[in-house]
Amino acid sequence: MCLAVPGQILSIEQADDPLLRSGRVDFGGVVKVVNLAYVPEAEVGDYVIVHAGFAISRLDEAEAQAVLKEIAALEGITDEIS
Protein backbone atom coordinates (compact mmCIF):
# COMPACT_ATOMS: atom_id res chain seq x y z
CA MET A 1 0.00 0.00 0.00
CA CYS A 2 2.99 2.30 0.31
CA LEU A 3 4.36 2.09 -3.22
CA ALA A 4 3.84 5.77 -3.92
CA VAL A 5 4.67 6.85 -7.45
CA PRO A 6 5.43 10.22 -9.05
CA GLY A 7 2.89 11.88 -11.31
CA GLN A 8 2.64 15.23 -13.09
CA ILE A 9 -0.02 17.82 -12.20
CA LEU A 10 -2.24 18.67 -15.20
CA SER A 11 -4.72 21.02 -13.54
CA ILE A 12 -5.64 22.46 -10.13
CA GLU A 13 -9.06 23.22 -8.63
CA GLN A 14 -10.16 24.91 -5.41
CA ALA A 15 -6.58 26.12 -5.23
CA ASP A 16 -6.94 28.08 -1.99
CA ASP A 17 -9.05 25.68 0.06
CA PRO A 18 -6.90 24.09 2.81
CA LEU A 19 -8.95 20.87 2.71
CA LEU A 20 -10.24 20.59 -0.85
CA ARG A 21 -7.39 21.81 -3.08
CA SER A 22 -7.19 19.09 -5.73
CA GLY A 23 -6.20 18.42 -9.31
CA ARG A 24 -5.77 15.96 -12.13
CA VAL A 25 -2.45 14.12 -12.03
CA ASP A 26 -0.93 12.12 -14.88
CA PHE A 27 0.85 8.85 -14.00
CA GLY A 28 2.46 7.97 -17.33
CA GLY A 29 -0.88 8.14 -19.16
CA VAL A 30 -3.25 7.18 -16.34
CA VAL A 31 -4.96 10.32 -15.04
CA LYS A 32 -6.41 10.49 -11.53
CA VAL A 33 -7.95 13.17 -9.35
CA VAL A 34 -5.66 13.78 -6.39
CA ASN A 35 -6.00 15.90 -3.26
CA LEU A 36 -3.32 18.64 -3.39
CA ALA A 37 -3.97 20.32 -0.03
CA TYR A 38 -0.65 19.12 1.38
CA VAL A 39 1.40 20.62 -1.47
CA PRO A 40 0.14 24.23 -1.54
CA GLU A 41 3.33 25.27 -3.36
CA ALA A 42 2.91 22.80 -6.26
CA GLU A 43 1.90 24.16 -9.65
CA VAL A 44 0.66 22.74 -12.93
CA GLY A 45 3.56 20.88 -14.56
CA ASP A 46 5.21 19.90 -11.25
CA TYR A 47 5.77 16.26 -10.30
CA VAL A 48 4.37 15.03 -6.99
CA ILE A 49 4.55 11.82 -4.96
CA VAL A 50 1.02 10.54 -4.44
CA HIS A 51 -0.06 8.30 -1.60
CA ALA A 52 -3.63 7.05 -0.98
CA GLY A 53 -5.06 9.79 -3.19
CA PHE A 54 -2.99 12.61 -1.71
CA ALA A 55 0.11 14.38 -2.97
CA ILE A 56 2.54 14.28 -0.04
CA SER A 57 5.63 15.80 -1.65
CA ARG A 58 6.59 17.93 -4.63
CA LEU A 59 9.67 16.59 -6.40
CA ASP A 60 12.62 18.97 -6.57
CA GLU A 61 14.02 18.95 -10.09
CA ALA A 62 17.35 20.60 -9.14
CA GLU A 63 17.98 17.93 -6.46
CA ALA A 64 17.08 15.18 -8.92
CA GLN A 65 19.56 16.51 -11.50
CA ALA A 66 22.32 16.86 -8.90
CA VAL A 67 21.98 13.17 -7.97
CA LEU A 68 22.12 12.01 -11.56
CA LYS A 69 25.27 14.11 -12.11
CA GLU A 70 26.88 12.65 -9.01
CA ILE A 71 26.18 9.12 -10.26
CA ALA A 72 27.46 9.95 -13.75
CA ALA A 73 30.71 11.07 -12.11
CA LEU A 74 30.90 7.73 -10.28
CA GLU A 75 30.50 5.86 -13.55
CA GLY A 76 33.43 7.89 -14.88
CA ILE A 77 35.59 6.71 -11.95
CA THR A 78 34.52 3.09 -12.41
CA ASP A 79 35.37 3.22 -16.12
CA GLU A 80 38.86 4.48 -15.35
CA ILE A 81 39.47 1.68 -12.83
CA SER A 82 38.16 -1.16 -14.93
Place this chain on the structure above:
Amino acid sequence: MKYLDEYRDAASVKALADAIARRQTRPWTLMEVCGGQTHSIVKHGLDRLLPPSLSLIHGPGCPVCVTPEAIIDQALELAARPDVIFCSFGDMLRVPGSQHDLLTVRARGGDVRMVYSPLDALNLAREHPERQVVFFAVGFETTAPTTAMAVLQAQRFGIKNFSLLVAHVRVPPAVETLLSAPDNRVNGLLAAGHVCAVMGYTEYEPIAARFRAPIVVTGFEPLDILRGVLSCVEQLEEGRAEVENRYGRAVSREGNRPAQALMEQVFEPVTLSWRGLDAIADSGLGLRPEFADFDAVRRFELSVRKTASAGPCRSGEVLTGRLKPFECPAFGTACTPEHPLGATMVSSEGACAAYYRYRRDAA
Protein backbone atom coordinates in the same frame (compact mmCIF):
# COMPACT_ATOMS: atom_id res chain seq x y z
CA MET B 1 8.80 7.58 -17.01
CA LYS B 2 10.41 10.68 -15.60
CA TYR B 3 11.79 10.20 -12.10
CA LEU B 4 11.67 6.43 -12.55
CA ASP B 5 13.70 5.12 -15.49
CA GLU B 6 16.81 7.15 -14.74
CA TYR B 7 16.89 5.63 -11.25
CA ARG B 8 16.90 2.09 -12.62
CA ASP B 9 19.74 2.48 -15.12
CA ALA B 10 21.82 -0.72 -15.08
CA ALA B 11 25.25 0.93 -15.64
CA SER B 12 24.62 3.36 -12.79
CA VAL B 13 23.46 0.55 -10.50
CA LYS B 14 26.70 -1.30 -11.22
CA ALA B 15 28.83 1.81 -10.65
CA LEU B 16 27.19 2.38 -7.27
CA ALA B 17 27.52 -1.26 -6.23
CA ASP B 18 31.21 -1.09 -7.15
CA ALA B 19 31.63 2.12 -5.17
CA ILE B 20 30.10 0.42 -2.11
CA ALA B 21 32.45 -2.57 -2.46
CA ARG B 22 35.47 -0.25 -2.72
CA ARG B 23 34.43 1.66 0.37
CA GLN B 24 33.66 -1.32 2.62
CA THR B 25 36.50 -2.86 4.66
CA ARG B 26 34.57 -4.53 7.51
CA PRO B 27 31.32 -6.52 7.76
CA TRP B 28 28.24 -4.41 8.42
CA THR B 29 24.54 -5.11 8.86
CA LEU B 30 22.04 -2.58 7.60
CA MET B 31 18.28 -2.64 8.00
CA GLU B 32 15.86 -1.09 5.55
CA VAL B 33 12.90 -0.05 7.64
CA CYS B 34 10.31 0.17 4.91
CA GLY B 35 8.56 -2.71 3.19
CA GLY B 36 8.49 -0.78 -0.09
CA GLN B 37 12.28 -0.82 0.00
CA THR B 38 12.32 -4.53 0.87
CA HIS B 39 10.18 -5.16 -2.19
CA SER B 40 12.48 -3.12 -4.42
CA ILE B 41 15.64 -4.79 -3.02
CA VAL B 42 14.35 -8.32 -3.60
CA LYS B 43 12.73 -7.50 -6.95
CA HIS B 44 15.90 -6.00 -8.39
CA GLY B 45 18.23 -8.41 -6.57
CA LEU B 46 20.15 -5.48 -5.08
CA ASP B 47 21.34 -7.46 -2.06
CA ARG B 48 23.07 -9.90 -4.41
CA LEU B 49 25.08 -7.08 -5.99
CA LEU B 50 26.58 -6.18 -2.63
CA PRO B 51 29.63 -7.77 -1.00
CA PRO B 52 28.59 -10.87 1.05
CA SER B 53 29.89 -9.32 4.27
CA LEU B 54 27.40 -6.47 3.89
CA SER B 55 24.02 -7.80 4.95
CA LEU B 56 20.69 -6.16 4.49
CA ILE B 57 17.99 -7.23 6.88
CA HIS B 58 14.36 -6.40 6.39
CA GLY B 59 12.60 -4.30 8.97
CA PRO B 60 9.06 -3.90 10.26
CA GLY B 61 8.03 -1.19 7.83
CA CYS B 62 4.90 -2.70 6.37
CA PRO B 63 1.79 -1.32 8.07
CA VAL B 64 -0.29 -4.26 6.92
CA CYS B 65 2.17 -6.67 8.52
CA VAL B 66 2.45 -4.98 11.90
CA THR B 67 -1.27 -4.37 12.52
CA PRO B 68 -2.05 -6.42 15.62
CA GLU B 69 -4.40 -9.37 15.40
CA ALA B 70 -6.72 -7.85 18.03
CA ILE B 71 -7.45 -4.91 15.71
CA ILE B 72 -8.00 -7.23 12.72
CA ASP B 73 -10.55 -9.03 14.88
CA GLN B 74 -12.30 -5.72 15.55
CA ALA B 75 -12.33 -5.10 11.79
CA LEU B 76 -13.94 -8.50 11.22
CA GLU B 77 -16.57 -7.80 13.86
CA LEU B 78 -17.44 -4.46 12.25
CA ALA B 79 -17.46 -5.80 8.71
CA ALA B 80 -19.95 -8.51 9.68
CA ARG B 81 -22.52 -5.99 10.95
CA PRO B 82 -25.47 -5.59 8.55
CA ASP B 83 -25.61 -1.81 9.05
CA VAL B 84 -21.94 -1.27 8.13
CA ILE B 85 -20.09 -0.69 4.88
CA PHE B 86 -16.54 -1.56 5.83
CA CYS B 87 -13.84 0.13 3.69
CA SER B 88 -10.24 -1.02 3.58
CA PHE B 89 -7.11 -0.78 1.47
CA GLY B 90 -6.87 -3.93 -0.64
CA ASP B 91 -3.82 -5.28 1.19
CA MET B 92 -5.74 -5.72 4.43
CA LEU B 93 -8.48 -7.93 3.00
CA ARG B 94 -6.55 -11.18 3.28
CA VAL B 95 -4.72 -10.58 6.53
CA PRO B 96 -5.75 -13.33 8.94
CA GLY B 97 -7.29 -12.37 12.27
CA SER B 98 -7.64 -14.99 14.99
CA GLN B 99 -10.45 -16.72 13.04
CA HIS B 100 -10.55 -15.64 9.40
CA ASP B 101 -10.06 -12.59 7.15
CA LEU B 102 -12.15 -9.77 5.65
CA LEU B 103 -12.64 -11.66 2.38
CA THR B 104 -14.30 -14.47 4.35
CA VAL B 105 -16.62 -11.94 5.97
CA ARG B 106 -17.46 -10.61 2.50
CA ALA B 107 -18.14 -14.12 1.19
CA ARG B 108 -20.59 -14.55 4.08
CA GLY B 109 -22.48 -11.42 3.09
CA GLY B 110 -20.57 -8.62 4.81
CA ASP B 111 -20.37 -5.37 2.83
CA VAL B 112 -16.59 -5.02 2.54
CA ARG B 113 -15.27 -2.54 -0.01
CA MET B 114 -11.75 -2.01 -1.22
CA VAL B 115 -10.83 1.66 -1.46
CA TYR B 116 -7.79 3.49 -2.75
CA SER B 117 -8.09 6.55 -0.50
CA PRO B 118 -9.91 7.42 2.75
CA LEU B 119 -11.74 10.04 0.68
CA ASP B 120 -13.34 7.20 -1.31
CA ALA B 121 -14.78 5.92 1.96
CA LEU B 122 -16.03 9.39 2.81
CA ASN B 123 -17.76 9.56 -0.57
CA LEU B 124 -19.47 6.24 0.14
CA ALA B 125 -20.75 7.74 3.40
CA ARG B 126 -22.19 10.68 1.44
CA GLU B 127 -23.84 8.35 -1.05
CA HIS B 128 -25.30 6.01 1.60
CA PRO B 129 -26.63 8.22 4.39
CA GLU B 130 -28.73 5.32 5.70
CA ARG B 131 -25.66 3.10 6.30
CA GLN B 132 -22.68 3.37 8.63
CA VAL B 133 -19.40 3.65 6.71
CA VAL B 134 -16.25 2.62 8.58
CA PHE B 135 -12.78 3.18 7.18
CA PHE B 136 -9.97 0.88 8.34
CA ALA B 137 -7.24 3.46 8.93
CA VAL B 138 -3.95 1.60 8.79
CA GLY B 139 -0.58 2.92 7.73
CA PHE B 140 2.46 4.91 8.79
CA GLU B 141 2.94 8.66 8.84
CA THR B 142 2.44 8.59 5.07
CA THR B 143 -1.21 7.59 5.42
CA ALA B 144 -2.14 9.25 8.71
CA PRO B 145 -2.41 12.74 7.09
CA THR B 146 -4.81 11.34 4.47
CA THR B 147 -7.01 9.92 7.22
CA ALA B 148 -6.79 13.18 9.16
CA MET B 149 -8.06 15.00 6.08
CA ALA B 150 -11.02 12.62 5.73
CA VAL B 151 -11.98 13.33 9.35
CA LEU B 152 -11.72 17.09 8.88
CA GLN B 153 -13.76 16.98 5.67
CA ALA B 154 -16.41 14.82 7.38
CA GLN B 155 -16.53 17.39 10.18
CA ARG B 156 -16.80 20.34 7.79
CA PHE B 157 -19.61 18.76 5.77
CA GLY B 158 -21.40 17.30 8.81
CA ILE B 159 -21.16 13.69 7.62
CA LYS B 160 -22.33 11.75 10.64
CA ASN B 161 -22.36 8.17 9.32
CA PHE B 162 -18.58 8.02 8.87
CA SER B 163 -16.11 6.63 11.40
CA LEU B 164 -12.64 5.10 11.61
CA LEU B 165 -11.08 1.98 12.99
CA VAL B 166 -7.66 3.47 13.66
CA ALA B 167 -4.46 1.41 13.60
CA HIS B 168 -1.95 4.05 12.50
CA VAL B 169 1.65 3.46 13.50
CA ARG B 170 4.67 5.74 13.93
CA VAL B 171 8.11 4.66 12.78
CA PRO B 172 10.60 6.30 15.21
CA PRO B 173 9.48 4.50 18.42
CA ALA B 174 9.69 1.14 16.60
CA VAL B 175 13.18 1.94 15.34
CA GLU B 176 14.26 2.79 18.89
CA THR B 177 12.82 -0.49 20.16
CA LEU B 178 14.71 -2.47 17.53
CA LEU B 179 17.99 -0.73 18.22
CA SER B 180 17.66 -1.19 21.99
CA ALA B 181 17.09 -4.96 21.75
CA PRO B 182 19.91 -6.86 23.54
CA ASP B 183 20.48 -9.00 20.44
CA ASN B 184 20.43 -6.08 18.02
CA ARG B 185 22.75 -6.66 15.07
CA VAL B 186 21.83 -3.58 13.08
CA ASN B 187 24.71 -1.13 12.51
CA GLY B 188 22.90 1.36 10.32
CA LEU B 189 19.42 2.11 9.03
CA LEU B 190 17.87 3.14 5.77
CA ALA B 191 14.96 5.35 6.84
CA ALA B 192 11.69 5.19 4.93
CA GLY B 193 11.73 7.95 2.30
CA HIS B 194 8.04 8.71 2.12
CA VAL B 195 7.51 8.67 5.88
CA CYS B 196 10.28 11.30 5.98
CA ALA B 197 8.65 13.22 3.11
CA VAL B 198 5.82 13.85 5.56
CA MET B 199 7.65 13.99 8.89
CA GLY B 200 11.08 15.29 7.89
CA TYR B 201 13.97 13.63 9.73
CA THR B 202 14.71 15.61 12.87
CA GLU B 203 13.07 12.86 14.96
CA TYR B 204 15.86 10.50 13.91
CA GLU B 205 18.72 12.74 14.95
CA PRO B 206 18.63 11.88 18.68
CA ILE B 207 18.19 8.17 17.79
CA ALA B 208 21.28 8.13 15.55
CA ALA B 209 23.30 9.85 18.28
CA ARG B 210 22.05 7.65 21.13
CA PHE B 211 22.66 4.32 19.38
CA ARG B 212 25.72 5.45 17.39
CA ALA B 213 23.95 4.23 14.25
CA PRO B 214 23.90 6.15 10.97
CA ILE B 215 20.37 6.69 9.67
CA VAL B 216 20.06 7.57 5.99
CA VAL B 217 16.82 8.81 4.44
CA THR B 218 16.43 6.61 1.37
CA GLY B 219 14.13 6.42 -1.65
CA PHE B 220 12.70 3.38 -3.39
CA GLU B 221 14.33 2.99 -6.80
CA PRO B 222 17.47 0.87 -7.20
CA LEU B 223 19.80 3.87 -7.38
CA ASP B 224 18.13 5.48 -4.38
CA ILE B 225 18.58 2.37 -2.28
CA LEU B 226 22.21 1.88 -3.26
CA ARG B 227 22.96 5.54 -2.53
CA GLY B 228 21.44 5.00 0.92
CA VAL B 229 23.61 1.92 1.43
CA LEU B 230 26.74 3.76 0.25
CA SER B 231 26.09 6.63 2.61
CA CYS B 232 25.58 4.22 5.55
CA VAL B 233 28.77 2.30 4.72
CA GLU B 234 30.80 5.51 4.37
CA GLN B 235 29.62 6.70 7.76
CA LEU B 236 30.31 3.37 9.45
CA GLU B 237 33.78 3.14 7.94
CA GLU B 238 34.53 6.69 9.09
CA GLY B 239 33.06 6.14 12.57
CA ARG B 240 30.25 8.64 12.04
CA ALA B 241 26.62 8.17 13.07
CA GLU B 242 24.59 10.94 11.52
CA VAL B 243 21.26 11.40 9.84
CA GLU B 244 21.82 12.01 6.12
CA ASN B 245 19.27 12.66 3.42
CA ARG B 246 19.81 10.72 0.19
CA TYR B 247 16.29 11.33 -1.08
CA GLY B 248 16.52 15.08 -1.42
CA ARG B 249 14.22 15.30 -4.41
CA ALA B 250 11.27 14.30 -2.21
CA VAL B 251 12.37 14.95 1.39
CA SER B 252 13.35 18.07 3.31
CA ARG B 253 14.64 18.21 6.89
CA GLU B 254 11.43 19.73 8.23
CA GLY B 255 9.11 17.59 6.09
CA ASN B 256 5.60 18.49 4.99
CA ARG B 257 4.35 21.13 7.45
CA PRO B 258 0.71 21.30 6.31
CA ALA B 259 0.41 17.49 6.59
CA GLN B 260 2.02 17.49 10.04
CA ALA B 261 -0.32 20.26 11.21
CA LEU B 262 -3.51 18.40 10.25
CA MET B 263 -2.21 15.11 11.65
CA GLU B 264 -1.46 16.83 14.97
CA GLN B 265 -4.88 18.41 14.99
CA VAL B 266 -6.65 15.05 14.64
CA PHE B 267 -4.33 12.46 16.24
CA GLU B 268 -2.22 12.01 19.36
CA PRO B 269 0.45 9.37 20.09
CA VAL B 270 -0.79 6.25 21.90
CA THR B 271 0.74 2.98 23.05
CA LEU B 272 0.27 0.21 20.51
CA SER B 273 1.19 -3.47 20.27
CA TRP B 274 2.87 -4.28 16.97
CA ARG B 275 2.77 -7.77 15.59
CA GLY B 276 6.08 -9.27 16.56
CA LEU B 277 7.19 -6.31 18.65
CA ASP B 278 4.78 -6.14 21.61
CA ALA B 279 3.57 -2.85 23.08
CA ILE B 280 5.59 0.26 22.29
CA ALA B 281 4.87 3.60 23.96
CA ASP B 282 3.80 6.37 21.57
CA SER B 283 4.11 4.07 18.54
CA GLY B 284 0.49 4.40 17.49
CA LEU B 285 -1.82 7.28 16.69
CA GLY B 286 -5.26 7.63 18.25
CA LEU B 287 -8.02 10.17 17.61
CA ARG B 288 -7.84 13.15 19.95
CA PRO B 289 -10.80 13.49 22.37
CA GLU B 290 -12.32 16.28 20.20
CA PHE B 291 -12.71 13.72 17.40
CA ALA B 292 -13.90 10.81 19.55
CA ASP B 293 -17.22 10.85 17.66
CA PHE B 294 -15.36 9.45 14.66
CA ASP B 295 -13.93 6.51 16.63
CA ALA B 296 -15.58 3.27 15.45
CA VAL B 297 -14.47 1.42 18.60
CA ARG B 298 -16.57 3.85 20.66
CA ARG B 299 -19.44 4.20 18.22
CA PHE B 300 -19.98 0.43 17.99
CA GLU B 301 -18.82 -0.34 21.55
CA LEU B 302 -16.28 -2.86 20.35
CA SER B 303 -14.54 -4.95 22.94
CA VAL B 304 -10.78 -4.87 23.04
CA ARG B 305 -9.82 -8.50 22.98
CA LYS B 306 -6.40 -9.76 23.72
CA THR B 307 -5.58 -12.38 21.17
CA ALA B 308 -2.48 -14.45 21.61
CA SER B 309 -0.97 -15.39 18.27
CA ALA B 310 -0.83 -19.12 17.93
CA GLY B 311 0.13 -21.27 15.00
CA PRO B 312 3.27 -21.74 12.96
CA CYS B 313 3.69 -18.20 11.65
CA ARG B 314 7.02 -16.65 12.60
CA SER B 315 6.39 -13.23 11.09
CA GLY B 316 7.40 -11.57 14.36
CA GLU B 317 10.95 -12.77 13.81
CA VAL B 318 10.81 -11.86 10.12
CA LEU B 319 9.61 -8.35 10.96
CA THR B 320 12.46 -7.76 13.34
CA GLY B 321 15.11 -9.08 10.98
CA ARG B 322 15.86 -12.19 13.08
CA LEU B 323 14.67 -14.66 10.47
CA LYS B 324 14.82 -14.62 6.66
CA PRO B 325 11.49 -15.68 5.15
CA PHE B 326 12.92 -18.88 3.61
CA GLU B 327 14.12 -19.95 7.06
CA CYS B 328 10.49 -20.29 8.19
CA PRO B 329 9.47 -23.97 7.84
CA ALA B 330 6.06 -22.98 6.44
CA PHE B 331 7.50 -20.73 3.71
CA GLY B 332 6.31 -21.80 0.27
CA THR B 333 4.72 -24.98 1.62
CA ALA B 334 1.94 -24.44 4.17
CA CYS B 335 2.20 -20.69 3.61
CA THR B 336 1.88 -19.07 0.16
CA PRO B 337 0.29 -15.82 -1.07
CA GLU B 338 -2.84 -17.86 -1.98
CA HIS B 339 -3.02 -19.35 1.52
CA PRO B 340 -1.13 -16.96 3.76
CA LEU B 341 -0.56 -17.89 7.40
CA GLY B 342 0.74 -14.45 8.29
CA ALA B 343 0.47 -10.85 7.20
CA THR B 344 4.02 -10.77 5.86
CA MET B 345 2.89 -13.22 3.18
CA VAL B 346 -0.19 -11.15 2.31
CA SER B 347 1.07 -7.65 1.69
CA SER B 348 3.11 -6.97 -1.43
CA GLU B 349 5.50 -5.17 0.91
CA GLY B 350 5.76 -8.05 3.34
CA ALA B 351 9.15 -9.73 3.26
CA CYS B 352 7.68 -13.24 2.92
CA ALA B 353 5.57 -12.22 -0.08
CA ALA B 354 8.50 -10.45 -1.75
CA TYR B 355 10.73 -13.52 -1.33
CA TYR B 356 8.01 -15.82 -2.61
CA ARG B 357 7.15 -13.68 -5.59
CA TYR B 358 10.74 -13.32 -6.75
CA ARG B 359 11.48 -16.98 -6.05
CA ARG B 360 14.02 -16.42 -3.36
CA ASP B 361 14.53 -19.58 -1.35
CA ALA B 362 18.09 -18.84 -0.33
CA ALA B 363 20.25 -15.85 0.58
